[in-house]
């Protein structure tokens with residue numbers, strides 16, 4: 148049967164522009180879906196780099212202004228792969244134009260923006276998803292399955308870390324491709340919005356909502372040059388590191404830690420869950436494995452087991468290679484896109500995480516930053532529909 152075409156307009160040719168383009172190219176090769184994304188138009192401001200990107204990935208046309216992209220009648224779905232300070236305006240305009248919206252994380256600069264975006268998207272009634280792609284790591288999806296099967300019983304503890312080391316040099320400027328993460332005006336926050344947002348999304352998905360937090364943050368390098376004006380040095384206003392305690396609504400306790408100053412840690416995203424009957428542990432740097440301890444095993448075989456998450460019974464793996472062959476980072480975006488396209492088929496549930504889910508994570512991020520500023524516990528405001 149002929150596939151239904153879904154014309155994509157992608158904003159941004161950077162890291163996520165590549166990850167998303169790859170997903171659009173591959174998804175129908177590995178998943179049997181009614182819909183087929185068409186790489187219709189890509190948008191960014193640098194003509195030369197955008198054209199090279201469009202040619203490399205096979206984008207049919209180009210725009211230099213995202214407003215023009217949204218106005219186009221031949222675009223069904225806007226994909227926001229540009230820095231955080233652009234998400235609000237693009238999402239509002241896309242919703243007003245009745246386009247579906249895929250948005251990179253974090254949803255917004257702060258919860259106020261995120262709420263406006265969520266309300267606009269829900270009012271427009273358009274399909275939407277936020278690219279919290281780690282939910283689609285098969286081992287993390289398996290963790291969710293084990294928890295839902297009751298294998299851990301009541302959950303007592305959640306322990307998350309997200310560590311990197313690439314911003315230690317004081318010579319890095321604030322601003323520019325990738326480095327916009329060091330500029331609070333573009334990123335909104337530092338590791339809290341960039342890295343812990345992933346950890347929080349995973350935690351909420353696995354365990355449930357977070358009710359209160361107590362946080363501390365630090366900025367180790369307090370001044371950096373401005374990227375397009377190297378003689379100007381400005382204060383750094385992002386958090387380089389953040390650690391916080393949290394309580395879930397269901398009574399479980401959590402600790403979260405993130406920094407870009409952990410020498411040797413490139414992208415170490417880990418979590419451990421401890422429950423009444425067992426525990427699980429995941430590390431993104433060994434993404435094809437899930438560690439599982441089951442206290443209901445016979446005493447003489449008690450011990451942590453390593454599950455190689457490559458069998459056809461494991462989440463998503465029936466779409467990939469034979470058991471024993473691992474998949475990688477890029478596949479999490481393909482898996483997410485497949486779920487989004489599947490959700491568009493008749494009778495399917497809307498895909499998650501949607502804007503409302505991402506707003507919940509944004510509310511936790513805001514409460515974390517507020518707690519660090521006030522040095523007090525903060526209640527996390529509800530992101531439920533008003």
Ligand SMILES: NC(=O)c1ccc[n+]([C@@H]2O[C@H](COP(=O)([O-])OP(=O)(O)OC[C@H]3O[C@@H](n4cnc5c(N)ncnc54)[C@H](O)[C@@H]3O)[C@@H](O)[C@H]2O)c1
Pocket residue numbers: 158159160161162163164190191192193213227228229230231233251252253278279280323324325326327341
């Ligand atoms: N899901 C994930 O794991 C993940 C990983 C990395 C980044 N992200 C998110 O993706 C987004 C982009 O991050 P990145 O790492 O790809 O950044 P990047 O710096 O690599 O690329 C950003 C792109 O946006 C373009 N851009 C900037 N302003 C624009 C504007 N006004 N109009 C059109 N294009 C514009 C730039 O030209 C560039 O092509 C951010 O929100 C980031 O938090 C998510």
